Amino acid sequence: WYFYSKQQDETPAWKKVNYQNVYKDIADLLEDENYDDGSYGPVFVRLAWHASGTYDKKTRTGGSAGATIRHAPESEHGANAGLDVARRRLEPLKQKYRNISYGDLYTLAGVVGVQELGGPTVQWRPGRSDKQADACTPDGRLPDAAQGADHVRDIFYRMGFDDREIAALVGAHALGRCHTYRSGFDGPWNASPTVFTNFFYTELLENTWVPKKWDGPKQFVDKPTGAFMMLPADMAFKTDPRFRTYIELYARDQDTFFNDFSAAFAKLLELGVKFPEDAPTYRFKTLD
Numbered sequence: 001w002y003f004y005s006k007q008q009d010e011t012p013a014w015k016k017v018n019y020q021n022v023y024k025d026i027a028d029l030l031e032d033e034n035y036d037d038g039s040y041g042p043v044f045v046r047l048a049w050h051a052s053g054t055y056d057k058k059t060r061t062g063g064s065a066g067a068t069i070r071h072a073p074e075s076e077h078g079a080n081a082g083l084d085v086a087r088r089r090l091e092p093l094k095q096k097y098r099n100i101s102y103g104d105l106y107t108l109a110g111v112v113g114v115q116e117l118g119g120p121t122v123q124w125r126p127g128r129s130d131k132q133a134d135a136c137t138p139d140g141r142l143p144d145a146a147q148g149a150d151h152v153r154d155i156f157y158r159m160g161f162d163d164r165e166i167a168a169l170v171g172a173h174a175l176g177r178c179h180t181y182r183s184g185f186d187g188p189w190n191a192s193p194t195v196f197t198n199f200f201y202t203e204l205l206e207n208t209w210v211p212k213k214w215d216g217p218k219q220f221v222d223k224p225t226g227a228f229m230m231l232p233a234d235m236a237f238k239t240d241p242r243f244r245t246y247i248e249l250y251a252r253d254q255d256t257f258f259n260d261f262s263a264a265f266a267k268l269l270e271l272g273v274k275f276p277e278d279a280p281t282y283r284f285k286t287l288d
């Protein structure tokens, strides 16, 4: 009996969780007609991205492993404004599945957001272990929307991505919108912000973008409707010749975009994570 109970105690926490069940429970949290465009999917994708995108390959710090995004000061960094909404929505699942780490929960929520909104399957592994506030990353590791191609490259090269991967990742801006009370910017990138499409690229290329006339930070709106927006950093993908090659590719070839996005997003969620050797790779089935 003693031997048996000791064995049980030594089962690592991450192995005690049924991740397909967590996937389903996250999927059940997505829809809410009173929130934004009706889905938490976009903000879950943004949470997963900001939890992971702090990675610095030189110092091997940051990334999703510690889930330090939930601690101040990282939670208070300007780039993370509004992500408390996503964390609060997910908190009941942390209580229900006590053995899941926050790092696994937040990254899995990003996978659910992409897949359930019609995007590609994204491979995912469990086994991140949470860290305390002293592991928080310094401010400034996430991209600044007001800047251009050089800055975008600095930020994503630091994580270990190349131009093609960066161009694929930013296609996530087909989802969701900017909120003046979070980032200061305003509006969605296209007409279907709760469906994962290649519309970021088609809108970027096909529209004429003009500076929005307002008191807010510099952003662009489509001419003539003004219904859709682009950040200055988004516009860099159209004007920079090396980025533009991939923007044109993804605009005409949705399958290639889906494949490239899936690989780059899976890589993003794993930056800096040392997985247990026996951590399985999941390809979750989408619910219908």
Ligand code: ZEM
Pocket (backbone or CB within 6 Å): 042, 043, 045, 046, 049, 082, 143, 144, 145, 146, 152, 169, 170, 172, 173, 175, 176, 177, 178, 179, 180, 182, 183, 184, 185, 231, 233, 234, 265
């Ligand atoms: Zn975003 N992003 N992002 N992004 N992002 C916003 C919203 C969303 C940049 C950025 O400054 C902003 C990636 C890359 C980059 C999503 C996913 C991903 C917002 C608006 C800003 C300002 C926030 C707000 O007001 O709510 C910049 C400069 C980027 C690099 C060039 C990557 C990579 C992403 C995922 C793979 C998503 C899904 C949203 C929408 C969030 C929502 O709540 O609707």
